[in-house]
Amino acid sequence: MTTPWAEYALTRFPEDPRDQLRAWDAADTYLLRHLAESGTELSGTVVVAGDRWGALTTALSEHRTTQITDSFLTQEATRANLARNGATADAVRLLTTQDAPPDRIDVLIVRVPRSLALLEDQLHRLAPGVHEGTVVVGTGMVKEIHTSTLRLFERVLGPTRTSLAEKKARLIFCTPFRGLAREANPWPYRYQLPEGVGTVSGRTVTNHAGVFCADRLDIGTRFLLQHLPRSRGAERVVDLGCGNGVVGTAIALANPAAEVLFVDESYQAVASARETYRANAGDGDGAEFRVGDGLTGIPAESVDLVVNNPPFHSHQATTDATAWRMFAEARRALRPGGELWVIGNRHLGYHLKLRRLFGNSELVASDAKFVVLRAVRK
DSSP: OBOSSOBOOOOOSSOOTTOOOOSOOHHHHHHHHHHHHHTOOOSSOEEEESOSSSHHHHHTGGGTOEEEESBHHHHHHHHHHHHHTTOOTTSSEEEETTSOOOSOEEEEEEEOOSOHHHHHHHHHHHGGGEEEEEEEEEEEEGGGOOHHHHHHHHHHTOOEEEOOOBTTEEEEEEOOOTTOOOOOOOOSEEEEOOSSSGGGTTOEEEEOTTSTTTTSOOHHHHHHHTTOOOOOSSOEEEEETOTTSHHHHHHHHHOTTOEEEEEESBHHHHHHHHHHHHHHHOSSSSEEEEESSTTTTSOTTOEEEEEEOOOOEETTEEOSHHHHHHHHHHHHHEEEEEEEEEEEEGGGOHHHHHHHHHSOOEEEEEOSSEEEEEEEOO
């Protein structure tokens, strides 16, 4: 990535030589060029919210930047990219969306996230640290910035305008107004599940901002809840890519003897899963919550059941790489005879991947849009 200050070697995480997707885009370089050409003073507290793969944080590391992200993978990519470009481990401060932001923010850089809800939550959490002299600059590709995005900046921080587009990227300029009468942060959001979804029917779910389908039960998960595997006895079960944890909670309620591990790379998701589980299944020792890279670090042949609804997007890119890694990790973690259950859109062809990895794939249930598949570790 070329900037007015230097060139940086950057990769995504986990690093894959076959991956043709870059760790930065025109929105990142547009913003960095603006900072240089405008002479923005970077000596105060600089906060970068929503950095994708650490490109902005790495380029601004000499200014003791604070990064705030919802993504474990982003944090790992940032650490790797800092080291790759000669920055020391303590060059930046890495925070998650669940951590308290800095009390004072002098420069706020916002990489507009895909989720408007996550942006809303973050702006509300950052607003107390913003003062009238704070420089606020957002960046994103044109397709990521909508009228609703600009209105959100205006409602939470102050008057907002945009730049001209360059290479399909655009900047957002916001002038903080301390006297703004803003509404309370609506996140996290809680709602009651409908009837007809098994053990969690009528239960309350907690969703922190940015979690998939945060204001309702998505139709894929509803279909999976109607066809969940039966867990018996003291099994070790993994809700892989747990989101708000409703699937793992349903399994725990059906089999109180099970030990359920909730895993997601999103800090917001794992926080949601923890609250959903505790509200419905208690504070017992039957659950573990982990933010991480899939099943990395889980011992081989230590799990009886993995339930997975894999994502097929990485930010704006459509890819099956994440699903493939999840399936491969599940096979390694499962004991012989252990099962992987997968929900997915029919057109994604997950049954072919499962057959390649497991040597088998069984169709458990299907409708016009979704399939539930079962693969057994031999």
